[in-house]
Amino acid sequence: MVEVAEVARTPLISVRGLVKSFGPIRAVDGVSLDIYPGEVLGVIGDNGAGKSTFLSLLAGFHRPDAGRLLYRGREVSLGSPRVARRRLRIEMVYQDLRLAPDLTVWENLFLGEELRVLGVLSNRRQMRARAERVLHELNTGIRPDDVLSELSGGEQQSVAIARAILFDRDVVIMDEPTAAISVGKVEEVLRLVRELKGYGKTVLLVSHRLEDVLRVADRIVVFYHGRIRRVLENRGLQVADLVHEMF
Ligand SMILES: Nc1ncnc2c1ncn2[C@@H]1O[C@H](COP(=O)(O)OP(=O)(O)OP(=O)(O)O)[C@@H](O)[C@H]1O
Ligand SMILES: [Mg+2]
Numbered sequence: 001m002v003e004v005a006e007v008a009r010t011p012l013i014s015v016r017g018l019v020k021s022f023g024p025i026r027a028v029d030g031v032s033l034d035i036y037p038g039e040v041l042g043v044i045g046d047n048g049a050g051k052s053t054f055l056s057l058l059a060g061f062h063r064p065d066a067g068r069l070l071y072r073g074r075e076v077s078l079g080s081p082r083v084a085r086r087r088l089r090i091e092m093v094y095q096d097l098r099l100a101p102d103l104t105v106w107e108n109l110f111l112g113e114e115l116r117v118l119g120v121l122s123n124r125r126q127m128r129a130r131a132e133r134v135l136h137e138l139n140t141g142i143r144p145d146d147v148l149s150e151l152s153g154g155e156q157q158s159v160a161i162a163r164a165i166l167f168d169r170d171v172v173i174m175d176e177p178t179a180a181i182s183v184g185k186v187e188e189v190l191r192l193v194r195e196l197k198g199y200g201k202t203v204l205l206v207s208h209r210l211e212d213v214l215r216v217a218d219r220i221v222v223f224y225h226g227r228i229r230r231v232l233e234n235r236g237l238q239v240a241d242l243v244h245e246m247f
Contacts, residue, residue, distance in 0.1 A: 011070075012037045012170060012202055013058070013088065018067035020053055027053040029226030031067070035204070037170065040197050042213035042234070043206040045223030046246055051206045054223070055173045058204075059092035060084030089170040093160040093177060099148055105159055106131035106144035109166055134166045138195060140188075154185025161192045164201060171202045178209055190216055210239045222246060 011034035020028040028050045035041060043051050056062045058069075063079030070076070071088050084090045099108045109131045131144040140158045148156060157177050164172040174193070178186045186209070193216045196203050207213050213220060214237060222230040222245045230245050 009036070011035055012072065014070040015058070016068045018054065018057055019065045020057055020062055021065055026226050028057065031228055033221065033228060033231070035171070035202060037202055038197060038200045039218045040193060040203045040205060040216050042217030042220040043204055043223065044210065044213060044220060044242060044246060049223035050226040051223050052175055055092065055175055055204060055206060058084065059090055059173055061092070085169070089168070090173060091164040091167065091169040091171070092173040093157065093175065099156060099160060101149035103148060104144065105135070105142055105146045105148060105151070108148050108159055109134070109163055113167060130166065134162050138162055138165060138192065152185060153181035154188050157181065157189050158192060161196065164196065165199065169201065171204065172196055173204045175206045176208065177205070178207060178212055186212065210242045214239065214242070
């Protein structure tokens with residue numbers, strides 16, 4: 001019998017010695033980290049510290065030059081967004097969102113993941129209904145037929161986040177979700193981060209807004225020149241402590 005506390009401490013994802021270079025630049029320079037189920041992990045660091053590259057490796061958007069990834073204790077090869085989504089159950093919300101502005105909300109929710117029934121694209125009504133249910137469940141106030149480009153930046157973030165619930169991902173990676181949105185909408189994004197945690201999902205949140213990170217993170221990872229310099233428990237931490245670790 002394994003104790004409950006032991007189970008809770010088993011990492012969902014472990015990475016060891018990840019390296020990724022772009023030409024002469026070692027963007028990620030030997031990163032090891034354990035990521036636990038249901039935690040909100042803040043990821044901070046100066047511009048160019050390697051945060052986005054590290055997260056893109058997890059999301060399968062880049063292939064690492066070296067390093068291993070264990071998912072629930074099993075080695076998984078990185079480098080394919082499809083594997084990241086289907087096997088690691090990771091959904092990444094990119095800095096630039098990568099949604100289709102001219103399509104509706106529900107079409108965006110199913111972008112690249114269209115429902116198939118017996119190999120045939122299933123009907124739009126079914127997808128739309130599922131989209132409506134998730135948007136309602138998350139209390140977003142967004143309608144499935146809204147056209148994406150007519151939503152605010154924060155609402156577009158919400159659409160990207162809703163995909164994680166819709167496809168039941170375990171891990172949601174958000175790269176600067178609050179960078180380009182109005183102050184009022186920041187609250188909405190932070191609320192959704194807590195909501196995801198409430199669903200038992202792991203959230204990796206990259207942000208330069210250190211106050212936001214302090215408000216939602218359980219632990220905070222500090223990147224510095226492609227490496228993890230510190231992993232901090234978010235207990236009694238202040239912005240000044242984080243700034244001190246970052247520079
Ligand atoms: N596709 C790429 N091609 C070449 N160099 C890259 C590429 N992506 C990132 N880099 C370089 O790798 C380093 C790390 O970049 P990365 O985007 O991961 O940093 P970051 O911590 O996300 O920074 P920011 O806070 O500005 O978003 C930087 O020196 C950057 O210029
Ligand atoms: Mg970045």
